[in-house]
Amino acid sequence: xxxxxxxxxxxxxxxxxxxxxxxxxxxxxxxxxxxxxxxxxxxxxxxxxxxxxxxxxxxxxxxxxxxxxxxxxxxxxxxxxxxxxxxxxxxxxxxxxxxxxxxxxxxxxxxxxxxxxxxxxxxxxxxxxxxxxxxxxxxxxxxxxxxxxxxxxxxxxxxxxxxxxxxxxxxxxxxxxxxxxxxxxxxxxxxxxxxxxxxxxxxxxxxxxxxxxxxxxxxxxxxxxxxxxxxxxxxxxxxxxxxxxxxxxxxxxxxxxxxxxxxxxxxxxxxxxxxxxxxxxxxxxxxxxxxxxxxxxxxxxxxxxxxxxxxxxxxxxxxxxxxxxxxxxxxxxxxxxxxxxxxxxxxxxxxxxxxxxxxxxxxxxxxxxxxxxxxxxxxxxxxxxxxxx
Numbered sequence: 001x002x003x004x005x006x007x008x009x010x011x012x013x014x015x016x017x018x019x020x021x022x023x024x025x026x027x028x029x030x031x032x033x034x035x036x037x038x039x040x041x042x043x044x045x046x047x048x049x050x051x052x053x054x055x056x057x058x059x060x061x062x063x064x065x066x067x068x069x070x071x072x073x074x075x076x077x078x079x080x081x082x083x084x085x086x087x088x089x090x091x092x093x094x095x096x097x098x099x100x101x102x103x104x105x106x107x108x109x110x111x112x113x114x115x116x117x118x119x120x121x122x123x124x125x126x127x128x129x130x131x132x133x134x135x136x137x138x139x140x141x142x143x144x145x146x147x148x149x150x151x152x153x154x155x156x157x158x159x160x161x162x163x164x165x166x167x168x169x170x171x172x173x174x175x176x177x178x179x180x181x182x183x184x185x186x187x188x189x190x191x192x193x194x195x196x197x198x199x200x201x202x203x204x205x206x207x208x209x210x211x212x213x214x215x216x217x218x219x220x221x222x223x224x225x226x227x228x229x230x231x232x233x234x235x236x237x238x239x240x241x242x243x244x245x246x247x248x249x250x251x252x253x254x255x256x257x258x259x260x261x262x263x264x265x266x267x268x269x270x271x272x273x274x275x276x277x278x279x280x281x282x283x284x285x286x287x288x289x290x291x292x293x294x295x296x297x298x299x300x301x302x303x304x305x306x307x308x309x310x311x312x313x314x315x316x317x318x319x320x321x322x323x324x325x326x327x328x329x330x331x332x333x334x335x336x337x338x339x340x341x342x343x344x345x346x347x348x349x350x351x352x353x354x355x356x357x358x359x360x361x362x363x364x365x366x367x368x369x370x371x372x373x374x375x376x377x378x379x380x381x382x383x384x385x386x387x388x389x
Contacts, residue, residue, distance in 0.1 A: 004117065010117070014369075018108070019369075025093050026098060027080055028139035029135050031078045031134045035078065038108060047130075054133065054134050056078070058131075060130045060132075061154065062127070063126075064127075069127060070127070071155060071157060073344075074114070074128060074131065074161075074379055074382075075159060077107055078108060078136075079135050080100045080101070080137075085363055087363070101362060102360050106368075106371070107164070109372050110162065110372055114377075123384050124383050126387030131145070131159075138295070146338060159339070159344040162379065171370075171371055172322065173349055175313075175322075175346070176306070176328060179299070180300070181299035181336070186258075188254070188255045189290045191211055191288050192287040195248050197247070207286050210281075214280050221234050231259075233258060233330050234258050235256050237255060237257060258270075259330040274290060296332045296333065298336060300339055300340075301346055305343050305344050306345045308345070309345040312378055313378055349375050
């Protein structure tokens with residue numbers, strides 16, 4: 001791999017940053033200590049910073065050459081998850097119930113490494129905006145940064161992001177043109193009936209029975225209402241109701257998520273869910289109230305910027321170590337909001353399962369520090385190829 005020599009020499013320093021960030025995880029829009037840490041590092045590199053977009057967001061800029069030269073944006077997420085860490089590492093989370101279980105600590109470490117390298121070496125001409133974004137998990141911090149004027153204040157020609165994929169071989173890269181990740185919607189349903197004694201069901205309007213039918217009927221949407229060639233997922237992930245063996249409750253609550261790539265599929269899924277709720281309500285004599293919220297759009301990589309990202313990744317990882325046509329996935333990413341406004345590309349970097357249980361969003365996960373210089377070199381190479389001197 002063609003890791004920049006000066007970035008390779010920073011591996012120990014980047015590892016220190018990453019582990020210090022790992023120890024202070026903070027969730028959506030509460031990333032104050034994290035934001036302060038990132039700001040302090042950027043200032044120590046001699047960079048100016050702008051704070052306040054989406055609350056805890058930071059943008060730092062390096063400008064070289066003419067003021068009219070092109071600009072690009074590089075984005076890292078900053079937030080953690082509501083998970084209790086069980087790694088037993090010396091740098092484990094010190095914030096109870098919070099954990100960097102998705103590698104955002106590593107993403108910050110790689111982008112900080114690139115910022116320090118680019119700040120200290122005159123290797124490009126143009127403008128680079130380093131975007132440190134809060135609240136990627138569930139709460140759409142990327143969308144909030146855009147709404148609060150990210151690209152008005154920091155105009156860019158294109159924007160890029162990098163995320164670790166721990167199931168891929170260490171130091172490889174992966175991407176595809178077009179839709180790469182699905183849209184993300186959420187729903188909450190309250191079923192209200194008439195509770196009573198479990199021995200006399202004829203006297204109640206049972207919300208638990210209604211909820212069972214509702215969950216099953218939702219599964220028919222994908223199998224019978226959506227073209228088999230068009231992907232969709234409907235998942236009920238939470239059911240709450242009842243307090244005892246012998247009491248039928250008044251109320252049951254459900255929550256869940258839907259995923260899809262096409263607006264027409266999204267519209268169809270929501271419409272059928274509402275029709276099913278109305279049908280179950282009429283059939284069982286219960287009230288069914290649904291709140292449906294459209295959270296993240298699909299993440300769509302533009303063709304030219306994908307090719308630019310692939311070129312930079314290949315220069316770092318070598319031929320044959322950059323997958324360019326991976327199958328799109330049903331997980332979601334709020335970098336999609338930035339890509340709705342500007343051309344760009346979202347790249348995956350292989351983490352290589354550094355721990356026995358290396359998958360994201362679970363209590364045993366830890367970022368593989370060996371890929372920090374690889375990711376930072378990708379960022380630096382991308383800048384140097386897109387903004388050559």
